[in-house]
Amino acid sequence: MLEHLMSVLCSPWLYLIVAVAVAVDGVVPVVPSEALVISLGAMSATGSPHLLALGAAVVVGGVAGDRAAYLLGRKAGARATAGKVAVARAKAERALLRYGGAALLIGRFLPYGRTASTMTSGSVSLPVGRFHLFSMLASVCWAVYTIGLGRLAGATFAGSPLLGAAFGLLLGTILAGVCAIVEKRRGAAAVVPGHEPVAAHHSLSS
Template identity: 70%
Template sequence: MAEGTTMLDHLMPLLSSPWLYLIVFAAVAIDGFAPVMPSEAVVIGLGALSAAGSPNLVALATAVTAGGMVGDRISYLLGRKAGCRVTNGRLAVAKEKAEQALLRYGGVAILVGRFLPYGRTATTMTSGSVSLALGRFQLFTALASATWAAYAIGLGRLGGAAFADSPLLGAVSGMVLGMILAGMHTIVAKRREVGKKRRATAQPAACEPARFEAPDRELVTAGQR
């Protein structure tokens, strides 16, 4: 407990500094087009610490939402210029799924994609590559950013409330809960993908006989004439 308190004491100057919100803004924005920044863990951790008073909850939510919108806009612009060049890796797979989702569900796919692994970058970049209307894109990315901010900060606050005597332990528990939820979603998504592949494999076999029936009938008819 004493070690945790000492560490928190060292963090307090940064937690109460206006620079913290600029750092959060930058981390969330960069994560939108270069998904290498652990912005979710940062936001969840700060959400837990906010239960103790710092950082300011409203300022944190504003920085996260604004960073999300700016990062999404950059990803959209990159998609318009170079989206077709993403042809391999996990991002390419996510991009292909995002394109199908955008064609089927439109802007709602941006909102859903924010909570999927690589989904944020994939949906925003694909929105640019398929030239989704900018006004519609901005509307849904604002909704997605605000919703994700509430989700990530809420997880942190939940951990902070559960471990009110140890803010750092609350931050860790919030991150772990976020990882568990992400893992559960990944498992469900993979099961759905396997199910789709099985149905796609079985479908052509059922359709093959019908594909050859029409030409055979035409030949018989032609012979009779």
């Protein structure tokens, strides 16, 4: 089984699959691209897949998915009025109004934050140049984070790539859970009875 897995990891088609998975995850946040990238990052400790090629595939997929979500947000982003995505979208809009393009970088590491922030960028007409800049930065940072997390786990269990991948997924799940708890507490602390939300400090066009 391990030999078959290694043959797949050595295939150049793997990088295309990664890029597509990351791109689709940016539009439909149900594709487990983070789990895929962390696992492959752990496997890269064995030499396959190639670390730089994997990173490039993740960045390309990230930018492509962000662009698609931005365009979709311009047409239909305001229609998301229910569910977790709608809640994330409301938070993303407040963050965009306050922080501008930097909210894209923050949103990349929050549950549903990527899709919410990119679609909201389109719906509130964040300037395209600023969007592309922060989309690229967010994609690079996310690639370093996910691949690095997997690589750390793979190095910890160098003799067992599959165990390393599992350990990387566990670390990723724990960190995601911590981020979600912190974000939830921050959101609760920001709501003060009898007061209006804090006004935006920066315009989107700045």
